Structures are given as structure tokens and as C-alpha cells.
Amino acid sequence: MNKPPENIEAINQAAFEHCIFPLAEMDAVRRDGPHIWVGGQGVELTDNNGRTFLDMMSSHTRANSLGYGNEEIPRAIYDQLVKLHYVGTVDNFVEPAVALAETIAGLAPGRLSNLMFVSGGSEAVETALKLAKQYQIDKGGKPRAYKVISRWNAYHGSTMGALSVTDWLGTRHVSEPGVPGTSLIPGPTRYRNPFGMEDEPYADFCAAYLEQQIIHEGPENVAAFIAEPIMQAHGVQIPPPNYFPKIREICDRHGVLLIIDEVITGFGRTGAWFASEHFGVEGDIMTMAKAMTAGYFPMGAAITRKEIIETIPMFRHVHTFSGHGGGVAAATTNIAICQRDGVIANARDNGRYFLDALQSALAGSPIVGDVRGLGMWLAIEFTADKATRQHFADDTVKAVVQRMKDMGVLSSAIGNAMEMAPPLITTRDQLDRAAEVTAEAVRDIARARGFT
Numbered sequence: 404m405n406k407p408p409e410n411i412e413a414i415n416q417a418a419f420e421h422c423i424f425p426l427a428e429m430d431a432v433r434r435d436g437p438h439i440w441v442g443g444q445g446v447e448l449t450d451n452n453g454r455t456f457l458d459m460m461s462s463h464t465r466a467n468s469l470g471y472g473n474e475e476i477p478r479a480i481y482d483q484l485v486k487l488h489y490v491g492t493v494d495n496f497v498e499p500a501v502a503l504a505e506t507i508a509g510l511a512p513g514r515l516s517n518l519m520f521v522s523g524g525s526e527a528v529e530t531a532l533k534l535a536k537q538y539q540i541d542k543g544g545k546p547r548a549y550k551v552i553s554r555w556n557a558y559h560g561s562t563m564g565a566l567s568v569t570d571w572l573g574t575r576h577v578s579e580p581g582v583p584g585t586s587l588i589p590g591p592t593r594y595r596n597p598f599g600m601e602d603e604p605y606a607d608f609c610a611a612y613l614e615q616q617i618i619h620e621g622p623e624n625v626a627a628f629i630a631e632p633i634m635q636a637h638g639v640q641i642p643p644p645n646y647f648p649k650i651r652e653i654c655d656r657h658g659v660l661l662i663i664d665e666v667i668t669g670f671g672r673t674g675a676w677f678a679s680e681h682f683g684v685e686g687d688i689m690t691m692a693k694a695m696t697a698g699y700f701p702m703g704a705a706i707t708r709k710e711i712i713e714t715i716p717m718f719r720h721v722h723t724f725s726g727h728g729g730g731v732a733a734a735t736t737n738i739a740i741c742q743r744d745g746v747i748a749n750a751r752d753n754g755r756y757f758l759d760a761l762q763s764a765l766a767g768s769p770i771v772g773d774v775r776g777l778g779m780w781l782a783i784e785f786t787a788d789k790a791t792r793q794h795f796a797d798d799t800v801k802a803v804v805q806r807m808k809d810m811g812v813l814s815s816a817i818g819n820a821m822e823m824a825p826p827l828i829t830t831r832d833q834l835d836r837a838a839e840v841t842a843e844a845v846r847d848i849a850r851a852r853g854f855t
């Protein structure tokens with residue numbers, strides 16, 4: 404298919420000379436060489452050594468929801484850029500941006516109606532945080548509300564505001580003290596939590612903890628609580644159904660805005676347009692990015708209710724490339740493709756099929772504690788001891804991911820779990836192959852670790 408360029412050694416060398424590798428373990432990159440991809444088609448990616456992989460991650464960032472080589476989206480981007488690429492922000496919109504805002508408002512839960520476009524997930528979160536703080540100030544009654552509550556292991560982005568409500572990937576500590584006023588509380592996790600509680604009572608405990616934290620911080624000081632509907636850390640942490648209704652009630656009781664961060668879950672990942680739908684929860688503000696354009700253009704947005712935006716005489720926040728025509732065309736076309744081709748239903752049904760396949764293939768494994776997922780977002784949680792649910796102290800998860808890669812399937816290690824986020828268009832045949840490779844890799848690594 405895609406042949407690697409002949410000067411690949413020179414490209415690798417130049418990468419070391421001139422590129423920064425964000426969040427990469429540099430010892431491993433120096434040992435194995437940089438990842439340089441030279442082509443993609445469907446759900447397959449080809450690297451600089453000429454090897455082709457089944458990409459069960461929709462790119463490392465889970466953004467490429469329609470896989471690779473789509474021609475409709477690039478054509479729509481081209482047409483829009485030639486017609487009118489960009490006019491700046493403030494009160495300027497390229498014409499299709501207005502129609503896109505209307506379309507997304509129609510897909511978003513409940514009363515979420517007014518949207519600001521930005522260039523990615525972190526900017527979407529910054530927008531949401533500032534919107535919440537300004538609303539509290541302009542509304543009156545909470546003029547000092549600068550505090551935001553987030554959760555252990557949350558990931559909300561890399562810019563200073565978003566980073567200050569982030570706890571995952573070790574990115575926070577190097578930038579501390581961050582933006583003042585953030586505190587972290589426990590969030591519901593599946594299979595394992597620090598208190599050894601069952602999942603549902605633990606979710607109740609986490610919700611009750613939010614109320615105590617609001618009281619402790621002073622409700623008059625708290626602008627917002629931010630949460631991913633399904634937390635990514637340690638693999639697809641689907642909250643039990645009792646969690647979000649309680650969170651919604653507590654936020655309302657204390658005049659705290661609920662920000663739902665759908666940057667990774669939005670636009671079909673979980674087999675619904677937005678994961679909020681699974682839990683019947685409506686945020687006061689909701690963020691989105693990544694699969695919004697199927698990864699074909701950098702774009703994000705924050706959407707809120709009319710009452711919130713109408714309380715604010717002037718939203719004191721701006722980004723230069725808000726509503727860029729390229730992103731607008733990409734998102735509009737991505738949504739049209741998803742609607743026309745039943746992409747979201749495919750993610751729901753084939754995701755369920757993949758989950759069943761993985762659960763049955765891994766049922767007898769001595770090192771697999773839990774296999775869970777929603778739509779095309781799945782995780783396998785490993786344990787060194789099924790009775791105590793103790794996690795592995797060594798790099799077992801990374802070894803499974805590496806073994807799968809050796810067999811031509813890309814997955815990702817995420818703490819105690821291995822994650823897969825296949826493109827939403829992945830077929831059952833491709834998922835069968837991914838399930839077989841997963842089972843074989845898990846078997847090999849279990850054997851290598853002395854399990855029989």
C-alpha cells in the first residue's frame with residue numbers, strides 16, 4: 404500500500420534533531436526510534452518501516468473516528484477555504500458556522516443551545532471554565548466564585564486552566580501551583596477503588612463527597628464542578644447509573660454549574676452523539692473536540708444554555724481561530740456522514756459485538772480482572788491477583804500493548820488497563836481480528852509472567 408520514503412533514516416535523525424516528543428518516554432523513543440507514519444487507509448496505518456497496523460485507537464488521541472483516507476471531508480474543507488477561509492472572531496462568522504452551531508445544538512442534550520467554536524479540547528475547557536466564572540459574577544449572588552472542583556485522575560487538557568483541573572498523566576505537578584481555587588475529589592471507578600467498596604456504593608460516596616467539598620470550599624466561592632462523563636484514566640470508567648443524577652442535584656442545590664467534558668466521548672465514540680445521553684445528564688456547559696471533525700481539522704467547542712449566555716453582557720474571552728472555515732466544513736461534513744451512513748449506530752452495535760468477543764476470549768485469563776466498554780471505547784483491566792484485585796507492579800499492561808503491536812494491532816496502555824478506541828466505522832471482521840490478537844497477546848504475557 405503506502406511505501407515508506409527512501410530517506411527514512413534521515414527523517415528519523417531529523418526528528419531527534421528538531422522535534423519535541425510530547426508525553427513520550429524519551430529513553431524508549433531513543434531505543435525504538437520515533438513513530439513516523441507515512442500513510443493511512445480505512446482503519447489501517449502504515450509506518451516509516453513499511454509495516455501496516457490495524458489502528459484500534461483511532462490515532463493515538465482517539466480523534467480519527469472515520470479512520471483514514473476519507474475524501475469527502477478534505478474536499479469540503481478545500482471548497483470552504485477557497486470560498487472563504489476565515490474572517491476572525493468576535494461577532495464574525497463564516498456563514499456555515501451558524502448552520503453548524505444550529506446542527507450541534509440539535510444533537511446536544513436538552514437545553515444546550517449556544518456554542519462557541521475554538522481550536523481544540525483544552526481551549527474548549529478554558530472556554531467552559533471562564534464561562535462558568537463569568538456567569539457566576541454577572542448573575543450576582545456569587546461575585547467571588549472562582550473555585551472549580553474536579554476529580555482525582557481527571558484529564559481536561561494542557562493549558563493552564565484546563566491543566567489546573569487535571570490530575571492524570573503526571574502533567575499537573577510540573578506546572579503547579581497552577582490556577583488557584585481548584586480542588587480534587589474522588590470519582591467513580593469500576594472494579595477497583597482505594598476504599599475497596601462495591602461500584603454503586605462507591606459512586607454514591609463520590610457524589611456525597613462533592614456536596615461536602617462544596618460546603619467545605621464555601622458554596623458562594625464555587626463556580627463549577629467539571630467531570631468527564633466517562634473517565635479515561637485506568638480505562639473507560641463508566642459511572643454506575645446512580646452517580647450523575649446525584650451530581651446534577653447537588654450542583655443545582657448549591658448554584659454550582661456542571662461542566663461535562665465530552666472532548667473524548669463526543670461525536671459517537673460511545674455509540675451515542677454524546678455520552679451524557681447514557682446517563683440522562685445535561686451539563687450546564689458541555690465541551691467537545693477530537694471526533695467533532697473526525698480528526699481532519701483542529702476544532703473544539705463549548706456549548707451552554709440560553710439562560711447562562713444571556714446573563715453575560717459581554718463574554719470576555721476570545722480565540723483567534725474560533726470558527727475557522729476549515730473546521731466548520733470538516734465538522735459539518737463529518738456530522739452529515741455520520742447521519743447518512745448510520746455511523747453512530749454502527750459504533751453502538753459493533754462496539755457491543757467487540758465487547759462480547761473480548762469478554763468471551765478473555766474469560767479464563769488469570770490476569771484479566773475486568774473487560775468493559777461502551778460503544779467503540781473499551782478497556783481491559785489487569786490484575787496480578789483476582790481475589791484481591793491487586794494491580795501489577797511491573798509493566799504488564801505495556802507488555803500486552805507491545806505484543807499486540809508486534810502482531811499488527813495498535814492499542815494503548817492507560818495505567819492498570821489496556822484501552823481500545825477503534826474508528827467508528829470498523830467492521831466486525833476487523834474487530835474479530837483485533838479480539839484474536841488481544842487474546843493471544845494476553846495469553847503470551849500471562850505465560851511470560853508465570854501464570855498458567
Ligand code: PMP
Pocket residue numbers: 523524525526528558559560561631635664665666667692693
Ligand atoms: N478533555 C478531555 C476529556 C480530553 O480527553 C482531552 C484530550 N485528551 C482534552 C480535554 C484536551 O484536548 P486537547 O488535547 O485537544 O487540547
